[in-house]
Amino acid sequence: MNQQIAQLQEQILKHITGVSSTTIDTNSLTASAFSTSSIQTIENGVDHLLRPNAHLPPAQALAIYQRAYIARLLECLRADYPVLRQYLGTQLFDHFATEYIQAFPPTSYSLFDLGKNFSDHLEQSCPDLASFNQQDKVTHQLPIQIAVAERLRIRAARAIGLEQRQLIEPNYHNLQHAKAIALSISDACGLMSAHPALLDILSGENRERDYVNIDRIYLAISRSNYRIRTDILQIWQYHFLHLLAQSTQTPILLEDLVMHTSKESNLDAETIYAHLSLWLPIAISRAYLYVEFVDT
Structure with missing residues (x-):
């Protein structure tokens, strides 16, 4: 008996959540009317699962839950990506979001995980940009970059x-001569590169700027004292933090980080140490990273 109930639940769940995105009319998800095409996708398989009632046949009854399921997930994605929704417009955003729900149906108990692959889906949906001019490339790439930034937020x-962590402060004027300083990146810090227009979009400023002399910026999105911030990084700072973020073995010794950053940014080690004496206290205060231990 219990097995039969479990099988029945599984079949109904499949009918509710397994509908193709092409059968969902995203413009009327909040309306009371039923989508005929949506009902047709399930009407052949539910007659033996549900009894008809005085008001609705089985397919229409199940379609209520089918549409509510998609509507709830769309609502979550709209809440997670408000800037992208405003940038694309609700209709186009819902189109991509509904396709995404079909391509990446939720498997986690937490709706926080629902949108984790949304930027990947947008990138996969993007046409081949090889033959596009620079402006058209930026136009197609910006929605992807907005999605990445909002997910990092x-x-x-x-x-x-790091709000509850007791932060260690090394001697910033003696970094090069310390025996060992080990660093780790904060879980509340994310890195990305983007077109500079992204900053205007995230801040809500619609400015017509000329970006002829710069086509890429590097950003750190972090939380410091419970406040989300987005900061522009110099390229050597980005390489420095990127190694911390990508490493599977943390903490990393400062001298190893400097050596790697020197190779990636074409700056000599002494110059990087000089920059670090000024930038490292800022990086710690903005919760990009933290010092694990210092051996002087």
Whole structure:
């Protein structure tokens, strides 16, 4: 008996959540009318699962839950990506979001995980840009970059940050001569590169700027004292933090970080140490990273 109930639940769940995105009319998800095409996708398989009632046949009854399921997930994605929704417009955003729900149906108990692959889906949906001019390339890439930035903001807000951690402060004027300083990146810090227009979009400023002399910026999105911030990084700072973020073995010794950053940014080690004496206290205060230990 219990097995039969479990099978029945599984079949109904499949009918509710397994509908093709092409059968969902995203413009009327909040309306009371039923989508005929949506009903047709399930009407052949539910007659033996549900009894008809005085008001609705089985397919229409199940379609209520089918549409509510998609509508709820769309609502979550709209809440997670408000800037992208405003940038694309609700209709186009819902189109991509509904396709995404079909391509990446939720498997986690937490709706926080629902949008984790949304930027990947947008990138996969993007046409081949090889033959596009620079302006058209930027136009197609910006929605992807907005999605990446908004996801990093969500992660920073939910991560275990450094607010409750007792931070270690090394001697910033003697970094090069310390025996060992080990660093780790904060879970509440994310990195990305983007077109400079992204900053205007995230801040809500619609400015017509000329970006002839710069086509890429590097950003750190972090949470410091429970406040989300987005900061522009110099390229050597980005390489420095990127190694911390990509490493599977943390903490990393400062001298190893400097050596790697020197190779990636074409700056000599002494110059990087000089920059670090000024930038490292800022990086710690903005919760990009933290010092694990210092051996002087």
